[in-house]
Amino acid sequence: MAIQLGSTRLVTEERHLVAGKRVGLITNHTGVDGDLRPTADLLREAGATVAAFFAPEHGLRGAVGAGGHVASSIEPHTGAPIHSLYGERTKPEPSLLEGLEALVYDIQDVGSRYYTIISTMALCAQAAGEAGLPLIVCDRPNPITGLHPEGNLVAPGAESFVGIAAYPMRHAMTLGELALLFRGEHGWGGDVHVVRMAGWTRSMWWEQTGLPWVPPSPNSTGVEMALLYPGTCLLEGTSATEGRGYTKPYEMIGAPWIDGERLAAELTACGLPGVRVRPASFRPWAGKHAGEDCDGVQFHIVDRGAVRPAALGLHLLTTLMRLYGERMSFRLPHFDRLAGSDALRRDLLAGRSPQEILAGWDSELARFLPVRERYLLYPERP
Numbered sequence: 001m002a003i004q005l006g007s008t009r010l011v012t013e014e015r016h017l018v019a020g021k022r023v024g025l026i027t028n029h030t031g032v033d034g035d036l037r038p039t040a041d042l043l044r045e046a047g048a049t050v051a052a053f054f055a056p057e058h059g060l061r062g063a064v065g066a067g068g069h070v071a072s073s074i075e076p077h078t079g080a081p082i083h084s085l086y087g088e089r090t091k092p093e094p095s096l097l098e099g100l101e102a103l104v105y106d107i108q109d110v111g112s113r114y115y116t117i118i119s120t121m122a123l124c125a126q127a128a129g130e131a132g133l134p135l136i137v138c139d140r141p142n143p144i145t146g147l148h149p150e151g152n153l154v155a156p157g158a159e160s161f162v163g164i165a166a167y168p169m170r171h172a173m174t175l176g177e178l179a180l181l182f183r184g185e186h187g188w189g190g191d192v193h194v195v196r197m198a199g200w201t202r203s204m205w206w207e208q209t210g211l212p213w214v215p216p217s218p219n220s221t222g223v224e225m226a227l228l229y230p231g232t233c234l235l236e237g238t239s240a241t242e243g244r245g246y247t248k249p250y251e252m253i254g255a256p257w258i259d260g261e262r263l264a265a266e267l268t269a270c271g272l273p274g275v276r277v278r279p280a281s282f283r284p285w286a287g288k289h290a291g292e293d294c295d296g297v298q299f300h301i302v303d304r305g306a307v308r309p310a311a312l313g314l315h316l317l318t319t320l321m322r323l324y325g326e327r328m329s330f331r332l333p334h335f336d337r338l339a340g341s342d343a344l345r346r347d348l349l350a351g352r353s354p355q356e357i358l359a360g361w362d363s364e365l366a367r368f369l370p371v372r373e374r375y376l377l378y379p380e381r382p
Contacts, residue, residue, distance in 0.1 A: 002034040002210030003199035006138035006176065007106050010195045011046035017136055017193065019047035021101040024092075026054040026085070026124050028117075029062035030108035030214045031138075039106045039138065040078070050080055051100060056107060056120040057086040058217050065218055066244070086116070090161060091123035097131045106138040108216045109175050110226040113151070114233050114338055117216075119164040121175060122182050125189030134191035139176035139377070141209050144227045146172050146202030146378060151230060151310035152361040153368055155341035162337050168365055169310045170230040172202075173372065180375040194377065202380045205304060219249040224301050231313020232299070234344075237335025239328060240320060241294060245286030252280050253316070254296020256289060257327045264297045266323065270315045270354075274306030275299045311358060317344075318354050 010017065023043060025031075031039040040050045053060055059070045060082050070086040083089075083096050097103075103124055107117045121137070128135040151169025159165060165186060171178065176194035183189045206213060206223045213222060220226065225248075232250045235242040240258070243249040254260065260279035267277045280298040284290050301307055320328050336342045347357050 003141070003197055003204075005033055005140060005211070006195035006197055007031070007039045007042055008033050009198060010104070010136065010138055011042045014195055015046045017134070017195075018043055018102060018104065022049045022051040022099060023102045023104050024052040024054055024097065024100045025050050026056070026103060026105045026107065026120065028056055028058060028060055028107055028216075030216050031106040032214060034211050036212060036214075039104070043104065050078065052080055052096065053082040054085050054092060054096075054103075054124065055082050057116045059084075059086075062215070062217065085120050085123070090120065092127040094127075094131055097127065097133060100133060102134045102136055103128045104136045104138065105175075105179075106140070107175070108140050108214065109142065110216055110220060110229060111142045111144040111170060111172070112226070112230040112233065113154070113167060113169050113171055113340075114162045114229075115216075116161055118175065118178060119161045121179060122164050122188055125179060125182055125192060128192075129188065129190040132190065134193055135179070135189050137176045137179045137192065137194045139174050139194055139197050141197065141200055141204060141206065141211070142172065142174050143206035143213075143223055144170070145205055146174065146376075147380065148172055148308070149365060149369065149372065150308055151365070152340055152344070153364045155343065158336070158341040160337040163340050166368065167372075168368060169313075173375070174377065177375045177377055180377075181371070184375060185371060196377055200378055201382055202376075202378055219244050221249065221251075223304075225250050227301065227304060227307055228299055228309050228312070231309035231311070232316065234313045234317060234335070234338055237331045237338050238317075238320075239288075239331070240296070241284060241288040243282075243284075245284035245288075245290055246282045248298060252282060252296065252298040254280065254282065254289075254294035255324075255327070256292045256294055257324060258295045258320075260295035260297055263319065263323065266319050267297060267315065270319070272312050272315060273308060274303040275301055275312065310361070311354070314354050314357055317348055318357075321348050321351075
């Protein structure tokens with residue numbers, strides 16, 4: 001039996017929040033219920049008027065590639081405007097909120113800090129608070145569980161659209177919990193109402209929810225990708241490819257100058273928990289090194305609960321720097337934005353060990369955990 005999503009509970013048990021109101025809907029193709037019915041349809045059936053759509057990265061239909069331009073347009077079935085929140089505008093302007101009585105947010109997350117829909121939610125909370133509008137967040141599962149927060153925090157002054165506040169690479173929260181944290185710790189949003197899920201517990205992996213998997217973005221191939229993403233996404237900011245433009249993005253990484261056999265052996269010797277590493281060769285058809293023969297590795301997950309993706313990504317980076325420092329370059333400022341500051345890049349260039357760097361990350365995480373605890377809505381187990 002599937003859990004009950006926040007969107008379902010909004011239009012049944014809490015429909016008074018939207019019935020008879022003109023709402024702006026912040027959503028994309030993942031905004032569907034367990035029967036794959038779009039949230040816009042659910043809202044109309046509950047007596048709300050969806051007067052405007054707001055589209056994040058990848059667009060309302062999810063068809064735009066990473067970093068691609070999302071244009072404002074008209075929703076063909078309803079005639080309502082679609083306002084882009086990815087490009088020149090990332091926060092709704094006051095004029096776009098005129099005539100609305102509430103904002104509803106319903107987008108699926110993957111569990112990682114870098115995912116820009118979290119920043120979109122935070123900025124919409126700010127805009128709603130400034131306009132005196134309620135923000136209703138329809139909560140959804142964290143597909144890689146709500147356990148094991150991991151990684152460093154974004155440093156003060158280093159906030160960006162891939163890390164809008166001080167929370168870790170694997171945040172182990174739901175979007176509803178993050179919305180409450182943003183309001184409580186940063187004052188973003190006034191009337192923030194989280195419509196909780198029913199039946200979800202923090203230990204659940206996506207398959208245990210009973211819900212169909214709708215890829216949140218063109219490269220979100222499944223739970224294995226989502227679990228590795230908090231670590232291997234850091235390669236986006238380097239000269240090695242994170243595997244986009246091939247069949248296993250973020251699970252398979254490489255470059256034309258890597259010896260896959262040697263890299264696999266070195267990473268295996270690191271004793272990375274929960275994964276096995278094999279040499280892999282591939283030719284990306286898009287992205288970095290498109291059309292070039294790349295050697296590298298594929299991470300095969302054998303024990304999801306044991307995998308620590310941020311530590312895995314760190315071991316991967318330090319090993320690549322040690323073996324191929326003359327070829328491993330950083331794409332700035334993207335790498336520093338992903339890493340939450342320039343500290344990781346400086347540590348890598350200085351040859352610091354993974355153990356030294358992880359000790360610093362753990363110290364940062366220890367400061368965050370009591371803050372996180374204040375906003376958790378769901379138990380660990382039934």
